[in-house]
Amino acid sequence: MRVLLRCLNLKRSVGFLDMVEVNNLHRFRWHSVRVTLRPGLPKIHTNNKLNPVWRFKNSHSSVLPAWYKPDDKHRVLKWHCRNPFHNFDNYVIGVADKEFVRSGKYPERNSSPHGGWDFEVARRKLVLLPFISCQRGSFNFYIGWREHGSLGIKLNVSVPPGNAINEVSEPKPPPKTGS
Numbered sequence: 001m002r003v004l005l006r007c008l009n010l011k012r013s014v015g016f017l018d019m020v021e022v023n024n025l026h027r028f029r030w031h032s033v034r035v036t037l038r039p040g041l042p043k044i045h046t047n048n049k050l051n052p053v054w055r056f057k058n059s060h061s062s063v064l065p066a067w068y069k070p071d072d073k074h075r076v077l078k079w080h081c082r083n084p085f086h087n088f089d090n091y092v093i094g095v096a097d098k099e100f101v102r103s104g105k106y107p108e109r110n111s112s113p114h115g116g117w118d119f120e121v122a123r124r125k126l127v128l129l130p131f132i133s134c135q136r137g138s139f140n141f142y143i144g145w146r147e148h149g150s151l152g153i154k155l156n157v158s159v160p161p162g163n164a165i166n167e168v169s170e171p172k173p174p175p176k177t178g179s
Contacts, residue, residue, distance in 0.1 A: 096149035
């Protein structure tokens with residue numbers, strides 16, 4: 001525990017959009033960054049967080065953009081159903097509306113740029129919020145508090161291109177042998 005707390009000491013401060021570019025990422029060591037509030041973030045009040053209806057809304061992008069399904073007559077409903085837990089995972093159980101310190105090998109990112117397992121931890125006052133991810137080939141997984149403070153869970157397993165079998169694509173026939 002003492003080693004973990006020593007690793008959480010603040011060594012560098014960056015804004016949310018001012019991500020640090022690092023040379024020699026393969027030799028990068030555990031370090032910490034201070035994550036500041038995102039620009040344009042609406043003021044989130046405690047009353048909002050206590051309101052169960054507000055938790056199912058998306059206060060960050062509540063205006064429907066023109067590019068989203070322009071010919072669909074149910075586009076407004078689909079937009080609001082697109083990410084129903086946005087406020088909940090960003091502001092109720094997340095820390096996206098607070099400044100916090102994130103520590104790890106790649107705290108500015110969601111995962112290691114080299115693939116494999118990665119672990120980060122965000123700290124808001126005395127609370128430690130873990131994040132773990134794994135990328136190997138077509139397998140992509142993460143769970144925990146992401147680089148901007150929201151809770152996220154992802155599990156993707158994709159089939160390599162050319163090997164998919166469904167109604168649209170057929171597997172490639174085996175190569176013909178010359179005779």
